[in-house]
Amino acid sequence: MKQILTIVVRIEPTAEQYKLLNDTAVAFASACNWINDNVNSNLTNRNAIQAVCYSEVKSQFGLTANHVVRASARVGANRLTAKQKRRKVKGFKPTSFDCDARTFRIIEDGYLVSISTTGKRVKVHMRVSNYHIGKLKGQNPTSAQVCLHRDGNFYIHIQLKTDIPKVKKSKNVIGVDFGRRDIAVTSTGKSWSGKTIQNTRDKYSRTRSSLQKKASQGTRSTRRRCRSPLPPLIRGEQKGGSGRERRYQQWLNHNISIAIIREAIATNSTVAIEELTGIRERTNEKPRNKTERRRSNSWTFYQLRTFLEYKGVKEGVKVVAIPPAYTSQTCHQCLYIHPVQGKSYRSGKNFKCSNCGNCCDSDYNGAKMIELWGASVTAPGGSKILSCDLSYDSSGLLKARTIA
8 A cells, every 4th residue: 555645845947937837837737727617517527538538638738748638538537526516617727737757857967857838848847855865865756736826936746656565453542622712632631832833823813803893994005005015914824825823823733743753652542533524513503702713713633633544554553433422421430421512521621530630731631531442442352442331329310430
């Protein structure tokens, strides 16, 4: 089994090379749009699409043979995705084009990339870091995508295929509770506060609100300055489209996922997380103010889950997603839930069980319950881990016996 890792490297073309790359991206997008409009919309197979339009597309748009093949493949893939989601392919923008082993090649001596364009083949310098050099050294990638990013620079997205190790079987489980107050809390007691990222998001939100207000209500010169030179700020980015807020969150999620996977490797453990799909829709149904809705909708739990999953695959660590129901309301020591519907022993960051007297951090309790869920999925005997004995107290009421 192979894992595909995408390495994004900025390239530094000359003015002539930049124009050739841009012309190729425009021709590639035009070819994709023509194929999508003129070839039977029921065709989603690359070879079937290519057989119908290859000669005409090649002569009309000036693409190389392999670029025509890749354009057919992109249209087929987009059609297939649109079909699964029950929608139509809207169109293709001139911001990228696909390459294969014959249309691009990495030259390690000086770290250049050779790319076929509509005009000629060009050798462009790559702006590599030590990370890029470590990943690309000795590699012979066979697929890539040349993309024009919002900052106006071209980047090459190189796909590297690597063999992945077998998943290690283990009875040990690390439960991870995702949240906004604490981005992640593990059942081993580690946590990452979300206060810094929340303050960062609030700062950018205030800046955007101020600019939007001035752009609509300010003086003529103020409206012009707010609308023209700084549109990236209104989109949530810094001047020049650098996207500091987005990149900071991504960096934070990378560090959290690396730390969790490293601990799982050191303890030979499986990682258990919550299946939070649809949580935004569910929480947005509740009455909340505008600030809370914005904070909830900017919560990047899915990105953190994705990072954990692909890093786990790379290192042979199994990552399982379990149902989130009652994980924050159940006591991890005695598996007791508040007997009154709608009430919980959780109060903010505190959790106190009236059955066994367990007092702890509420997110830690949730992480421990996720650990138990994960153990029930991975260990033999499964559901017995989440069962408890029942007994009657002196007043004749049914209660659960403490299993701690």
